[in-house]
Amino acid sequence: MHTLIKKEQLSEQVYRFELQAPLIAQGRKPGQFVLVQTDLEFGERIPLTIADANPEAGTITLIFQAVGATTQKLATLQEGQAIPAILGPLGQPSHIERVGHVVCVCGGIGAAPMYPIAQELRRLGNRLTVIVGARSAELLILEDELRALADDLLVVTDDGSAGRKALVTEPLEELCRESTPPVDQVFVIGPPIMMKFAAETTRPFAIPTVVSLNTIMVDGTGMCGGCRVTIGEETRFVCVDGPEFDGHLVDFDNMMKRLQSYKHQEANARDICRQ
Numbered sequence: 674m675h676t677l678i679k680k681e682q683l684s685e686q687v688y689r690f691e692l693q694a695p696l697i698a699q700g701r702k703p704g705q706f707v708l709v710q711t712d713l714e715f716g717e718r719i720p721l722t723i724a725d726a727n728p729e730a731g732t733i734t735l736i737f738q739a740v741g742a743t744t745q746k747l748a749t750l751q752e753g754q755a756i757p758a759i760l761g762p763l764g765q766p767s768h769i770e771r772v773g774h775v776v777c778v779c780g781g782i783g784a785a786p787m788y789p790i791a792q793e794l795r796r797l798g799n800r801l802t803v804i805v806g807a808r809s810a811e812l813l814i815l816e817d818e819l820r821a822l823a824d825d826l827l828v829v830t831d832d833g834s835a836g837r838k839a840l841v842t843e844p845l846e847e848l849c850r851e852s853t854p855p856v857d858q859v860f861v862i863g864p865p866i867m868m869k870f871a872a873e874t875t876r877p878f879a880i881p882t883v884v885s886l887n888t889i890m891v892d893g894t895g896m897c898g899g900c901r902v903t904i905g906e907e908t909r910f911v912c913v914d915g916p917e918f919d920g921h922l923v924d925f926d927n928m929m930k931r932l933q934s935y936k937h938q939e940a941n942a943r944d945i946c947r948q
């Protein structure tokens with residue numbers, strides 16, 4: 674059992690949980706995720722990236738948006754209650770090196786998995802520019818935490834309610850075109866459509882671009898095939914081969930189509946949970 678030590682609400686639907694998970698806290702690396710199961714008999718497993726960890730306290734931090742049946746159920750947990758199963762750390766750790774100037778692009782809740790990557794990039798001495806984007810001001814998360822790590826932090830919102838009224842691709846393209854020092858690497862984490870267009874933005878400049886995919890997962894150990902994606906000419910499993918891949922090779926259209934295929938079942942699950 675994993676006791677909920679601290680619960681915070683970061684925005685209308687986004688929660689930050691600090692949970693007891695000593696073994697995961699000791700072993701996790703940036704980029705890795707856990708599978709969370711709220712009901713051992715009937716519950717689905719959902720992948721959540723480990724946003725932070727405190728090995729001394731034996732805790733991990735998970736940040737999630739309460740949009741599906743399981744995440745809505747999670748959001749009702751109170752401090753002192755427990756989650757029955759957290760499996761991990763899973764997935765390949767981020768490949769992070771000192772490369773020079775790195776731009777981290779976060780869309781909405783994507784700021785959560787980006788945070789440990791930004792921490793490690795900074796620790797290794799990279800120059801760090803962070804772009805945080807959301808539909809509106811109240812959906813921005815971890816702005817202060819990322820600002821504390823970054824040399825520059827740019828905020829964009831779709832409606833202009835915070836920062837510049839723009840999509841993340843606009844400042845990204847300007848940085849690719851004009852930045853001094855030039856951009857050596859880009860990390861992008863956010864909705865698939867945002868990652869697709871961010872990767873298309875960096876492609877003409879041949880800037881290595883890493884994206885983190887969050888797909889449908891069932892077993893999380895490479896056995897069910899639920900998380901398969903097409904990378905270049907190859908089929909890869911996000912849970913064991915990822916979650917990070919070369920953004921210029923990901924077939925985002927295929928991935929988005931697969932994510933849509935369970936919409937009907939997801940809506941049903943949400944309805945059942947509300948009853």
Ligand code: FES
Pocket residue numbers: 889890891892893894895896897898899900901910911912913
């Ligand atoms: Fe089953 Fe990845 S979740 S193979």
